[in-house]
Amino acid sequence: MKSMEEVEVSKFRRGLQEKELDSVVREHSLTIFLNGEEVVNLLCSPSDLECLGVGYLLSEGFLMDGKDIKSVLLKEEDRIEIEIENGQPFLRKGPLTITSGCGRGATFRWFLDRARAWKINSSLKVSREAVLRLMSQLQNKSKLFQSTGGVHSASLADEKDVLIFKEDIGRHNAMDKVLGEAFLRNIKTDDKIALTSGRLSSEIVLKIVKRKIPVLVSRAAPTSLGIELAERVGVTLIGFARGERMNIYTHPQRLQ
Amino acid sequence: MKSMEEVEVSKFRRGLQEKELDSVVREHSLTIFLNGEEVVNLLCSPSDLECLGVGYLLSEGFLMDGKDIKSVLLKEEDRIEIEIENGQPFLRKGPLTITSGCGRGATFRWFLDRARAWKINSSLKVSREAVLRLMSQLQNKSKLFQSTGGVHSASLADEKDVLIFKEDIGRHNAMDKVLGEAFLRNIKTDDKIALTSGRLSSEIVLKIVKRKIPVLVSRAAPTSLGIELAERVGVTLIGFARGERMNIYTHPQRLQ
Numbered sequence: 001m002k003s004m005e006e007v008e009v010s011k012f013r014r015g016l017q018e019k020e021l022d023s024v025v026r027e028h029s030l031t032i033f034l035n036g037e038e039v040v041n042l043l044c045s046p047s048d049l050e051c052l053g054v055g056y057l058l059s060e061g062f063l064m065d066g067k068d069i070k071s072v073l074l075k076e077e078d079r080i081e082i083e084i085e086n087g088q089p090f091l092r093k094g095p096l097t098i099t100s101g102c103g104r105g106a107t108f109r110w111f112l113d114r115a116r117a118w119k120i121n122s123s124l125k126v127s128r129e130a131v132l133r134l135m136s137q138l139q140n141k142s143k144l145f146q147s148t149g150g151v152h153s154a155s156l157a158d159e160k161d162v163l164i165f166k167e168d169i170g171r172h173n174a175m176d177k178v179l180g181e182a183f184l185r186n187i188k189t190d191d192k193i194a195l196t197s198g199r200l201s202s203e204i205v206l207k208i209v210k211r212k213i214p215v216l217v218s219r220a221a222p223t224s225l226g227i228e229l230a231e232r233v234g235v236t237l238i239g240f241a242r243g244e245r246m247n248i249y250t251h252p253q254r255l256q
Numbered sequence: 257m258k259s260m261e262e263v264e265v266s267k268f269r270r271g272l273q274e275k276e277l278d279s280v281v282r283e284h285s286l287t288i289f290l291n292g293e294e295v296v297n298l299l300c301s302p303s304d305l306e307c308l309g310v311g312y313l314l315s316e317g318f319l320m321d322g323k324d325i326k327s328v329l330l331k332e333e334d335r336i337e338i339e340i341e342n343g344q345p346f347l348r349k350g351p352l353t354i355t356s357g358c359g360r361g362a363t364f365r366w367f368l369d370r371a372r373a374w375k376i377n378s379s380l381k382v383s384r385e386a387v388l389r390l391m392s393q394l395q396n397k398s399k400l401f402q403s404t405g406g407v408h409s410a411s412l413a414d415e416k417d418v419l420i421f422k423e424d425i426g427r428h429n430a431m432d433k434v435l436g437e438a439f440l441r442n443i444k445t446d447d448k449i450a451l452t453s454g455r456l457s458s459e460i461v462l463k464i465v466k467r468k469i470p471v472l473v474s475r476a477a478p479t480s481l482g483i484e485l486a487e488r489v490g491v492t493l494i495g496f497a498r499g500e501r502m503n504i505y506t507h508p509q510r511l512q
Contacts, residue, residue: 005480010504012384012511022503027458027479043458043481128268149496150455150477169457169479199406201425202283202299221406223283223425224261225299240405247278248266255268 001046001077002026003167004148025150025169033081034062045144045151045168046077048177052168053080055180059172059207069184120234122214124191127256128246130159131193131217135241137162138195139219145197154178155195156187156213162195163187171198172207179211189213200226200239200249209233215254217241222249257302257333258282259423260404281406281425289337290318301400301407301424302333304433308424309336311436315428315463319439328440376490378470380447383512384502386415387449387473391497393418394451395475401453410434411451412443412469418451419443427454431463438467445469456482456495465489471510473497478505 009022028046032039032053039062044052050072057063063084070083134157142153144167154174156164164187166177175196182189190212196204200222206229208216216230217238227249230237236251248255265278284302288295288309295318300308306328313319319340326339390413398409400423410430412420420443422433431452438445446468452460456478462485464472472486473494483505486493492507504511 007480007483007505010508011501012504013501015500017384017504017508024483024505025477025479027481128273148477150479169455199425221281221404223281223406224263225283227263227280244271245267245269248268248273249263249280252266252273 001028003045003047003144003151023147025144025148027169029078031079032056033079035083036081042170042173044170044173047168048166048181049074049077049080051166051177051180051184052173053082053180054183055176055178057082057084058179058183059176059210061210063183072184118209118233120190120209120212120214122190122212122234122254124214124254125256126159126193126215126254131215131238131241131246131255132244134162134193134195135217135219135246138165138197141165142167142197152196152198154197156182156189157193157195158191159193163192171196172203174198175204175207179207182211193217196220199223200230200237202226202229205229205233205235205237208235217246257284259301259303259400259407279403281400281404283425285334287335288312289335291339292337298426298429300426300429303424304422304437305330305333305336307422307433307436307440308429309338309436310439311432311434313338313340314435314439315432315466317466325440374465374489376446376465376468376470378446378468378490378510380470380510381512382415382449382471382510387471387494387497387502387511388500390418390449390451391473391475391502394421394453397421398423398453408452408454410453412438412445413449413451414447415449419448427452428459428463430454431460435463435467449473452476455479456486456493458482458485461485461489461491461493464491473502 004023004025006021007024011020031041068085073081138155144151151167152171152174153167155162156178164178164181166174168174193215194208194213196218199220200218202225205226215236219242222239230250236254237249238246240247260279262277263280267276287297324341329337394411400407407423408427408430409423411418412434420434420437422430424430449471450464450469452474455476456474458481461482471492475498478495486506492510493505494502496503
C-alpha cells in the first residue's frame with residue numbers, strides 16, 4: 001500500500017491562491033488480533049504492518065523474548081493475526097492509561113515502582129560523533145517526511161550503521177515497527193542504539209527498556225518522566241541531537 | 257504546579273561537553289473520574305487540569321451540550337472528579353482504538369459512517385490575513401515551548417483575537433484543555449476558529465467536529481483521514497499555516 005496520496009490543495013502564498021496537487025501522508029486503520037482475540041485498533045501508516053503488530057505486542061508485554069511466534073498473517077490490509085506459542089489470553093486490566101497525547105495501555109506508574117528489576121547494565125560505549133552521524137542518517141533516510149512533513153521516523157543502529165529504519169504517522173508506531181522487525185529477524189537489541197525523531201516521553205523510554213536497549217537518541221525534547229525512568233533503569237538518554245550538538249540527560253558514561 | 261523543571265544536562269557542542277542546568281517539560285499523571293467511576297489515566301502537562309478533564313469527557317462523548325456539570329474537583333493534583341447530571345455509567349465497549357501514536361478511545365470508523373449527521377453548515381467567513389495573524393499569535397504565546405521545546409499549543413479564537421490558549425505535552429490534551437475551558441465558560445464554539453501546533457490527524461478533526469467548530473488551522477501537516485473527515489463533515493481544514501503561506505485542504509469557501 002502507498003504511504004501517501006495526492007490531494008488537491010488551495011495554496012495561499014503572499015496574497016495569491018492557487019490550486020495544486022500535493023502529497024499528504026496516509027492514515028490507515030489496523031486491527032491486531034492475538035491468538036484469535038482482538039487486542040487493539042491502531043491508526044498508522046500503511047507500511048510494515050507485520051512489524052507493527054509484533055512490535056506493539058512486545059511493547060505492551062503480550063510477547064517476550066523466548067516466546068515463539070507461530071504465525072503473523074496480514075489480512076485484507078487492515079487486520080493482522082498473530083499466533084503465539086502459549087500466548088496469554090488477552091485481558092484488559094483496569095482503566096486505560098493514556099500518555100502525552102500518544103496513548104498506549106502501558107501502566108507507567110506500576111512500572112516505575114518496579115524499574116530496578118529492569119536495570120540495564122550494558123557496557124556499550126559509543127562515540128559522540130557516531131551518535132550525530134547516525135541521527136543525520138535517520139534524517140536523510142526519511143523520504144516520506146520530506147514529501148509530506150507528516151511522519152516520524154525511528155531506527156535501530158550499531159555504532160557503524162542504521163540497521164532498521166521505519167516511518168509512521170505516530171512516533172510510537174514507528175518505534176514499534178523497528179522493535180517488531182528486530183524481533184522477527186532475531187537481531188539482538190541489548191547492544192544497540194535506538195533513534196527517534198519524536199519526543200522522549202516516558203512511554204518511548206519504556207519501549208526501549210523492555211527491549212534492553214542501552215542508548216536512546218532523539219532530535220527532540222525529553223519530558224521529566226522520560227528522564228526519571230531512563231535514570232532509574234540505566235538508559236543513556238540523549239535529546240536535541242542535531243547538527244553538531246546534543247544534550248545528554250542520563251548515564252553519560254556510555255559516551256566517548 | 258510548575259509545568260517545567262530544572263535538570264542537570266551534559267551539553268555537547270562542537271567537540272566540547274559541559275554540565276549545565278536546563279529546563280525540561282514536566283510529564284504528569286492525571287486520573288479522571290466520572291460520577292465516581294475511573295475513566296482514564298492521562299499523561300499530561302500539570303496545568304489547567306479541570307479544563308483537561310472536562311475537555312476529555314467532551315471529546316470522548318461522555319459529556320455533551322445540554323448536560324449539566326454538577327462539580328469538577330481536583331484532588332491531590334493527580335485525580336479529577338467530575339459529576340454530571342444524569343451521567344451515563346461508564347462502559348468501555350469493545351476493543352480500544354488507538355490513533356496515530358496519539359491515542360484516545362474514539363471509534364473513528366464508526367464515526368466516519370455517520371459523518372453526515374454531524375454536518376457543519378456554519379456561514380462563518382474569515383480572512384486569510386486573520387488566519388495567519390492568529391497563528392503567529394499562537395506561536396508567540398507559547399513560552400513553555402520556547403523554554404523546553406517539548407509542548408504543543410492549541411487555541412480557540414474569533415477573527416479578531418485568541419480567546420483561549422493552552423499548552424500540553426500532548427497535542428490532544430492541549431486541544432481538550434481549550435474545549436473544556438470553552439464549555440466551562442459557556443463560550444459558543446460553532447462560530448469560532450480552532451488553532452493547533454500539531455498535526456491534523458483524524459482524531460484532532462473529530463474533536464473539532466464534536467464541538468461544531470467550522471475552521472481548524474495548524475502549522476503542521478494533515479493526514480489523509482483528517483482531510484477525508486473534514487471534507488465530509490464540512491470543516492475548513494488549513495495546514496502548514498506559517499509566515500505568509502497556508503494550504504487549504506477542504507471547504508475554502510469560508511476564506512476571504
